[in-house]
Amino acid sequence: LDRAIDIPSQAAEDGRVRVQVRTRGALDDQHCTNDPAAGMVVHLEPTTVVEAALAEPVHTVRDAVAALDRRVTLIVTETGPEWFATAALLGMSLTQAGHDVVYTDAIPTGDNGSGFSSWVAVGPDRSLSDRLGWTAGDDDALDASIRVGRLGDRAALAIVKPEPVAVAHFLTSSALVTGDGPASDPVALVTATSPAATVGLADLGVDVSQAQIAESRSWPAAYSLADLPGGRLPKALRVGLRLPASSEDITWILNVSLNGELIASRRLEALTDTVEVPIPPESQRLRNDLKVTVQRDRTTGGCTVRTTTYPIQLTSESALVLGDDPGAGFTALPQKFAGGLDVRLPADADPPAVLTAAVPVLSDFVGRDAYPKLQWHNGIEDIRGAFVAITTDEGARTEAPIGIVDGRLTSGHPATLDLTPFRDGTLIQCAGAAGLSVNVKGDPGALATPSLGRECVRLVTAGGSFALSSSGEVIAGTPPQTGTPQ
Numbered sequence: 001l002d003r004a005i006d007i008p009s010q011a012a013e014d015g016r017v018r019v020q021v022r023t024r025g026a027l028d029d030q031h032c033t034n035d036p037a038a039g040m041v042v043h044l045e046p047t048t049v050v051e052a053a054l055a056e057p058v059h060t061v062r063d064a065v066a067a068l069d070r071r072v073t074l075i076v077t078e079t080g081p082e083w084f085a086t087a088a089l090l091g092m093s094l095t096q097a098g099h100d101v102v103y104t105d106a107i108p109t110g111d112n113g114s115g116f117s118s119w120v121a122v123g124p125d126r127s128l129s130d131r132l133g134w135t136a137g138d139d140d141a142l143d144a145s146i147r148v149g150r151l152g153d154r155a156a157l158a159i160v161k162p163e164p165v166a167v168a169h170f171l172t173s174s175a176l177v178t179g180d181g182p183a184s185d186p187v188a189l190v191t192a193t194s195p196a197a198t199v200g201l202a203d204l205g206v207d208v209s210q211a212q213i214a215e216s217r218s219w220p221a222a223y224s225l226a227d228l229p230g231g232r233l234p235k236a237l238r239v240g241l242r243l244p245a246s247s248e249d250i251t252w253i254l255n256v257s258l259n260g261e262l263i264a265s266r267r268l269e270a271l272t273d274t275v276e277v278p279i280p281p282e283s284q285r286l287r288n289d290l291k292v293t294v295q296r297d298r299t300t301g302g303c304t305v306r307t308t309t310y311p312i313q314l315t316s317e318s319a320l321v322l323g324d325d326p327g328a329g330f331t332a333l334p335q336k337f338a339g340g341l342d343v344r345l346p347a348d349a350d351p352p353a354v355l356t357a358a359v360p361v362l363s364d365f366v367g368r369d370a371y372p373k374l375q376w377h378n379g380i381e382d383i384r385g386a387f388v389a390i391t392t393d394e395g396a397r398t399e400a401p402i403g404i405v406d407g408r409l410t411s412g413h414p415a416t417l418d419l420t421p422f423r424d425g426t427l428i429q430c431a432g433a434a435g436l437s438v439n440v441k442g443d444p445g446a447l448a449t450p451s452l453g454r455e456c457v458r459l460v461t462a463g464g465s466f467a468l469s470s471s472g473e474v475i476a477g478t479p480p481q482t483g484t485p486q
């Protein structure tokens with residue numbers, strides 16, 4: 001199918017457009033075969049989009065942010081500490097909001113076809129003008145930190161004053177609706193965080209409105225430990241359900257899976273049922289995929305039984321119940337970072353290479369509304385609390401189990417690891433009592449960070465990644481082959 005479907009203007013009167021795509025198949029009840037026929041496979045192409053016709057060119061801060069693609073390029077023209085921090089925290093916020101962020105010091109090539117660049121320039125007016133040819137769009141807002149101007153024939157968003165926390169928070173929060181002009185100057189913006197012991201599934205983006213079920217219905221949910229209150233690991237999932245009235249030969253079954261692992265399967269006993277399912281701490285990672293499925297199972301069946309849909313609904317009490325497990329390896333760090341942390345950046349680093357590699361890693365460990373203090377110092381000897389040390393050289397001391405010393409990747413005495421190091425990649429590892437070490441070597445570019453769990457060391461390159469123990473032993477992913485299966 002390839003269709004263009006008009007959206008009525010009244011559907012967007014409140015500023016939002018809600019689109020639901022559903023497919024429904026019908027089976028011919030007059031035919032019955034011994035073997036079930038293969039069903040249709042339905043795939044929603046990534047080219048499926050909501051298109052908008054603009055009544056005027058993009059010229060407000062709010063609309064400039066809305067026009068950004070999934071992939072966003074931050075063009076950094078100044079490398080001073082405050083500008084570096086602004087670019088780093090803005091990249092973290094955009095990453096946590098779902099964008100893929102890369103850094104550069106020049107205008108990238110390519111065209112997204114929208115007439116608006118998916119770029120954000122970071123630097124003072126003079127630097128942006130001299131190096132990029134950027135021109136401001138409104139001379140009446142010279143003191144604003146965020147401005148919409150032009151890069152060539154395109155509208156472009158620019159951060160022209162170093163305001164790391166306020167700018168990063170404003171551009172990815174609901175307060176962005178106030179940016180309905182060509183410039184904005186946020187100075188203070190604080191989000192209240194809930195200390196509650198539960199996090200509702202609705203708050204995780206799960207649709208808790210009434211749905212339809214024929215044989216099964218699934219509700220996927222994703223959560224990051226860093227975004228949960230206090231960085232705490234959930235100990236249970238509370239599922240509240242409203243089931244339809246049905247005949248006595250129907251059994252309702254609840255299945256819960258976490259990161260592809262089935263962790264619970266329960267029979268539901270009442271039309272309105274609440275079930276609490278324990279979530280094993282050892283099955284959790286920094287980023288987790290949870291799926292709740294309700295299955296409708298009939299005792300009687302056959303070709304004469306008509307397939308009927310019924311209403312079903314998750315209730316608002318469905319939630320993650322937070323626990324007190326301290327976690328292990330990487331999953332222990334969000335709790336330690338929740339009270340604040342220092343981030344040490346190499347003083348002589350190449351900003352685009354370091355930020356492109358390190359920001360996605362930082363975004364996994366630091367919550368959406370937490371903005372760490374960034375400092376430029378290669379050592380960590382004077383840090384007394386939680387820290388992240390980003391290094392690019394061999395000599396930086398981070399108290400981590402794996403080191404790059406004298407041109408070798410080594411660990412242990414006697415050595416449990418002694419290898420020629422990678423040329424371009426990132427070494428991520430627990431460090432000290434409450435720290436994280438991120439060693440960026442070469443120019444790895446925008447690497448996909450693997451889902452980090454209870455291991456303490458992960459080495460990531462463009463060719464893949466592998467985990468190591470804190471003693472430097474490679475953690476085998478699969479058992480060795482012992483013979484040919486018969």
